[in-house]
Amino acid sequence: MLNKTLNISTSPHIVKGLSTDAIMQNVVWALLPVALFAVYSFGMSALLVLLTTLASSVATEHFLCRFSKKKSTISDWSAAITGLLLGLTLPPNFPLWMAFFGGVIAIALGKFIFGGLGYNVFNPALVGRAVLQAAFPVAITTWYPAFLPNRFSTVSVSTFTLPFLEPAVDASTGATPLAAFKFDQVTTGTSELALGLISGSTGETCAVLILLGGLYLAARKMMNWRIPIAIFATVYVLSGILYLIDKQEYPSPVFMLFSGGLMLGAVFMATDMVASPITSLGVVIYGFIIGLLVVVIRIWGGLPEGVMYAILLANAISPHIDNMIRPRVYGTSKSKRS
Amino acid sequence: MQSTTLTGPLLTFRHGIHPEEYKELSSHRPIERMPFVEEYILPLSQHIGAPARPVVREGQRVRRGELIAEPAGFVSVGLHAPVDGTVTAIGLFGHPNGQMSPAIRIKADRFSSQRLTLAPPIPPEQISAADFIAAVQRAGLVGLGGAAFPAHVKFSIPEGRHIRCLMVNGCECEPFLTCDHRLMLEYADELMDGVGILQHFIRAEKIYIGIEANKPDAIAVLREKAGGGALPIEVVPLQVKYPQGAEKMMITAILGEEVPGGKLPLDVGVLVSNVGTTVALSQYFRQGLPLIERVLTVTGPAVRRPANVLVPLGAPMRAVTDFCGGISDEAARILLGGPMMGVVQKSLDVPVVKGISGILALTDAEVRDFSTYNCIRCGRCLEACPLFLNPARLGLLARKGLWEEMEAYNVLDCFECGSCSFVCPSGIPLVQSFRVGKAMIREQKARERQG
Numbered sequence: 001m002l003n004k005t006l007n008i009s010t011s012p013h014i015v016k017g018l019s020t021d022a023i024m025q026n027v028v029w030a031l032l033p034v035a036l037f038a039v040y041s042f043g044m045s046a047l048l049v050l051l052t053t054l055a056s057s058v059a060t061e062h063f064l065c066r067f068s069k070k071k072s073t074i075s076d077w078s079a080a081i082t083g084l085l086l087g088l089t090l091p092p093n094f095p096l097w098m099a100f101f102g103g104v105i106a107i108a109l110g111k112f113i114f115g116g117l118g119y120n121v122f123n124p125a126l127v128g129r130a131v132l133q134a135a136f137p138v139a140i141t142t143w144y145p146a147f148l149p150n151r152f153s154t155v156s157v158s159t160f161t162l163p164f165l166e167p168a169v170d171a172s173t174g175a176t177p178l179a180a181f182k183f184d185q186v187t188t189g190t191s192e193l194a195l196g197l198i199s200g201s202t203g204e205t206c207a208v209l210i211l212l213g214g215l216y217l218a219a220r221k222m223m224n225w226r227i228p229i230a231i232f233a234t235v236y237v238l239s240g241i242l243y244l245i246d247k248q249e250y251p252s253p254v255f256m257l258f259s260g261g262l263m264l265g266a267v268f269m270a271t272d273m274v275a276s277p278i279t280s281l282g283v284v285i286y287g288f289i290i291g292l293l294v295v296v297i298r299i300w301g302g303l304p305e306g307v308m309y310a311i312l313l314a315n316a317i318s319p320h321i322d323n324m325i326r327p328r329v330y331g332t333s334k335s336k337r338s
Numbered sequence: 339m340q341s342t343t344l345t346g347p348l349l350t351f352r353h354g355i356h357p358e359e360y361k362e363l364s365s366h367r368p369i370e371r372m373p374f375v376e377e378y379i380l381p382l383s384q385h386i387g388a389p390a391r392p393v394v395r396e397g398q399r400v401r402r403g404e405l406i407a408e409p410a411g412f413v414s415v416g417l418h419a420p421v422d423g424t425v426t427a428i429g430l431f432g433h434p435n436g437q438m439s440p441a442i443r444i445k446a447d448r449f450s451s452q453r454l455t456l457a458p459p460i461p462p463e464q465i466s467a468a469d470f471i472a473a474v475q476r477a478g479l480v481g482l483g484g485a486a487f488p489a490h491v492k493f494s495i496p497e498g499r500h501i502r503c504l505m506v507n508g509c510e511c512e513p514f515l516t517c518d519h520r521l522m523l524e525y526a527d528e529l530m531d532g533v534g535i536l537q538h539f540i541r542a543e544k545i546y547i548g549i550e551a552n553k554p555d556a557i558a559v560l561r562e563k564a565g566g567g568a569l570p571i572e573v574v575p576l577q578v579k580y581p582q583g584a585e586k587m588m589i590t591a592i593l594g595e596e597v598p599g600g601k602l603p604l605d606v607g608v609l610v611s612n613v614g615t616t617v618a619l620s621q622y623f624r625q626g627l628p629l630i631e632r633v634l635t636v637t638g639p640a641v642r643r644p645a646n647v648l649v650p651l652g653a654p655m656r657a658v659t660d661f662c663g664g665i666s667d668e669a670a671r672i673l674l675g676g677p678m679m680g681v682v683q684k685s686l687d688v689p690v691v692k693g694i695s696g697i698l699a700l701t702d703a704e705v706r707d708f709s710t711y712n713c714i715r716c717g718r719c720l721e722a723c724p725l726f727l728n729p730a731r732l733g734l735l736a737r738k739g740l741w742e743e744m745e746a747y748n749v750l751d752c753f754e755c756g757s758c759s760f761v762c763p764s765g766i767p768l769v770q771s772f773r774v775g776k777a778m779i780r781e782q783k784a785r786e787r788q789g
Contacts, residue, residue, distance in 0.1 A: 007671045008684055010770045012756030013698075013705055014357060014513065014677045020711040020763045076711060118712025118764075224717065278717045278730055322731075329748045330586070330725035331599040 020117075023222045024077035030213035031084050031268065037209050038202045042092035042144060043151025045159050046202045050087035052096045053128075056103030057083030064112045078117045082106050085125035085268060088203025089261060089308070090132070093144035093156030097163040098136050102128040122315045123272040126308050133308070139167050143176055143199045176200045178260045178304040181251055193258035204264040207257075214267035227276060228266040230287020231294070232257060238295045250299065262294060265307035275315040282318075282325040290314045348551055350577035351587040353724050355757045357513050357580055357678070359552065364637045364644040365516040369524055371648045372661050374446055378420050378652030379431045380406065381441040384691040385480040386487045387413030392442055398425045399447075403456045403628055406442055409475050415488045416478045417442070420630040420650035422450035434655075434674050434681060434688045441689070444652070458626035462535045470539055477622040478629040478692070482614030483507060483518075483583065484675055486693030489615055495540065495604070502607040504542040505592065506533060506616055508549040508556065509576060509583030512676025515696045517633040518613040520646045522549070522556035525617045528624075530563050532616035535623055537569055540609060544570050548588045551575040580678060581755040585610045587724050599751045614695075629692060636662040640669035640699035649690050655697060656686040665699045673698040678756040711764035719758035719768060725751050729758035729768045736771035741782065744775040752776070 039047045061079035065072045073079070086106050090099055106128025111120045133140050144156055158167035176199050177188035192198055196206030204210075217223035240253040256262070270276065270290055277286050290310045297306025383389035390407035400406055400419040407417035423446040433439035446452075459473055471490045479489035495501055506529070510518040522529060533545060547564070549557050557575050564571035576582050576591050586597045589608050597603055603610050611619075614632065621627040630651055637644040642663030649658055655674075659665050665672070665686075673680035674694045719729035727748055735744045749772055758768045 006669070006682075006684060007705060008682050009671075010682070010767070010773070011673075011680055011754070012678045012759050012769065013671060013673055013680065013682070013700060014760065015765065016355070016357070016761050016763075018761075018763050019765065020714055020716075023714075023716065023763055116712065118714050273714050273716045276715075278715050278720060278728070326747075327720070327726050327728070329599065329727060329751065330590075331596045331601070331751065332748075 021076045024081060026217065026220060026222050027081050027268070028077055028084065030217050031081070031088070031203075033209045034088060034203045034206065034213060034264070035084060037196060037206045038088065038092065041146040041196060041205060042202060043148065044154070045144065045151070045156040046092035048096055048155065048159055049090055049092060049094050049099050049202055050084065052099040053087035053090070053103040053106075054080060054083035056100040057086065057107050060104045060107040061112070064108060073116060076117055078111075079107060082111065082124045082128070085123075085203075086128045088264060089125065089129050089201050091140060091143055092202045093142065093158045095136075095139055095158050095161035095167045097161065098132060098139060101135075102132045105131045118274055120274055121319070122312055123269050123275050126269060126312050126315075129308055130312060141179075142167070143179075145199050146197065146205065176260065176304065177255070178298070181255070181259075182298075182304040187251065187255060188259070190254050190258060193255070201261060201264075204261040207263045210263040210267050217271075223267075223271050224273070224276070224283050226280060226283045227271045227287045230284045231262070231266040231270060231291045234288045234291025235262065235294055238292065239299075242295075242299065256295070256298070260298075260305045261307040265311055266290070270311050270314070272315075275318060277318050277321040277325070279322065279325050279327050281327070282321045285321055285325070286314050286318055289317060348575055348577040349591045350579050350582065351590040351724055353722055353726065353757075354579040354581065354587070355722050355760050356578070357760060359578070360514045360637070361516050361519070361552065363514065363639075364635050364646055365519055365553075367516075367520075367645050369517075369520050369633055369646045369648050372650070372653065372658060374421055374452055374650065375653055375657045376446055376448075377426075377654075378423070378444045378446065378650065379441050379654070379689040380417055380420070380444065380652040381431065381433045381439045381689065381691055382407055382417065383433070383439055384417070384486060384651070384693065385415050386485065387411065387415075387491075389440065390414060390417045392428055394425045394428075394442065396425055396428055399423070400425060400444065401455055402450075402452055403454050403626065403630055405476070405628075406444075412475075413488055413491055414475075415480060415490070416476045416628070418478055418628040418630045419444055420652050421446040421452055423447045432685070432688045434683065434691055434694065436681075436684070454625070454627060456626050459623060462538060462623050467539050473622075474619070476628075477618075479615060479618055479622065480629070480692050481612055482618065482632060482692065482695070483612035484679065484693055484695055486691075489611075489619070492609065492611070493536070493539070495609075499604065500607060501540045501542050501604070501609045502544065503593065503609075504533070504536060504540055504545045505588060505608060505610045506545070506547040506613060507583055507585070507588055507610050508547055508553070508560075508613045509588060510553070510613075511550060511578075511580045511583040512678055512680075512695075513580075514637050514698055515635045515676050516637070517635045517646050517695055519553050519556055521613050521617055521633055522553070523559055526559050526563050528617045528620040529560070529613060530567070531624065532611075532618075532620035533571065534569060535619055536609075536611060536616065542609070544572070546592050547571060547573045548576050548582075548592055549573065550578045550582055552578045580757065581724060584724065584753060584755060586753075599748065632690075632692065632694075634658065634690065634694060635696035637696065638669075638699040639701045639704065640666045641697075642666055651692060652689045654686070655683070655688055655690060658690060659686060659697060659699070668701040669699040670702045671700045671705045673700065677704070678760070679754065710766060713764055713766060716763060718761040718763065722757040722761045724755065724757065725753075727752060729772075732775070733766055733768045733771055736775045739778075741775055741778045744772075745779050749775050750779065
């Protein structure tokens, strides 16, 4: 005789068992090698930047939930992704108080005011970075050389800048390959780019590890591989055409792929499921727009780097792509356009 | 269609899901006949359509197989006494759909042998198509795959329509269920005879028996029976994928064609009949056995002795589970039907009705619910939906109560297979919100028709 209160609910009664927090957690795992390499190549400064953005993002999420009398949502791991990604897009010698501020902005303005996870229009980490770029244009383009011999024992002089003070400038600053090309017409070798033996934002330098992380997520079906592929293909083809036209004036397509934040942005930020289209055709269009904007901004814009704005703009277009692209429904002749 | 073998690439439809099968719990257990119990409750509504009309009085003695309620219209079927006994009440009783519903209660005659004493009907080969339809309706036959749609309505081919292809559905794609599997193994001759009876009236050019490839023994048995016969039968192994057994999905898998939205298989010249229904058709015409019993799979980790049981309709669920050793205290959820589309029960004190293919007792391990997150637009539901709908968008529209928008996104095509909810990592009750949406749209349409 069964003596128990039975559980009542509607069908289906079984689930696959892969939950949203597990997906988010896997994104964090995929980012860890990138973060570890950043610490290895840039030392203590990079570690402090990453820990600061991580802590400020998670803490902001927690306190905003508490403030609005909701259950804290930090256990879904999405705030941790935002914190890590933001840190990875900042220069390793970035002043910590600014990094902290960026984490607060990323969560508060990038995510929370839209309604939290699932409702953010833009990638929250990029919102944080965009605000930092507008507020601190000098600090965010002051680069730090990789593989300094004393990188594990000392930090950059700008790291501990007091809040609201101008950061001191290091004696030795490094130029990123993109800036070197744009302003000095110096090209960096492909193998150096791929392996990350260069200066740049904390986590954007090692293309190989970024791609490995992406492969891991794609293999586990936790990332839409069509997005980075569409971006890479667009950038490669467009910049390839320009390169064929004038090899002196324009960078090679391989250089375009492996330099700057393209790898990190295409693999880990453009693929933010919430801020990208949901249909297969939609994401290809979305990837094409990002690739096009990257090439346009990098080559004809005033900035050496354009990945951030390209992704943010495409994020804004993404709901409209979803409204326009309606896949064909079973038993109907063709796709509906609204 | 392409020809396939068990080892070659298997036919299937696009999208769908791969839930764990759990069929090994009961697939090797031969069908057992459950002993007769004391009392039977037969709801007048065990099929889609008008409830049957009682033709017996309280206190009347009835014989096993005797008509106790007649069809009340064309979309309605007859109901028969499952035992020799006495009608003790006609009134409201609990129905597996959760409501109180008019039913006939019969007390079994303790001293009867319960042997069928009615004369079999005239052989189908000697009657007209119209008489065949009437006989099937009187026999109380409904689709035994779960929908319980009156079989004679399905078998009625309108004047001028031609059925080019008859399909027997032996997919049994719901996890846990094995009753159709056992029927194909143990009632292969009846199944083939049922196919022959249908073919006599339908005269299709081709007959397919679609079976998921996880039942190689059934495929082998039916291939042997079909080989050398006079009928143009092909046994088609299909890929193991849910919901392969949905009519539209099976048609698409075998013929490579889609059934247009809002249309029936009939409209593309196909008639699909479930294995159980086809066996029951033969049993009625050859043995005079109307639909008074069916095979149920009683299974799940919380069932002490999982089994396939031949149960007289109207028997209390509790008697059936007791026959299978009872339900252990680990049970967290009890269902009628499979885990993807089955209906949850709050009590075992309801009778077995025609459309129920199994009793399932699941534990916390299978039904684990996780907290509901917001939709993260991962797109898994779009890749699961066999009809290529956009469940993520539909879920959002349902939440906002935008019913007309939902209709524009084809929610009315949804047959609630549950694939989207199954894969959703945020645990959003998508299918339930579509049920609400569909009901609201239909209500609104009904209002428009009136006003």
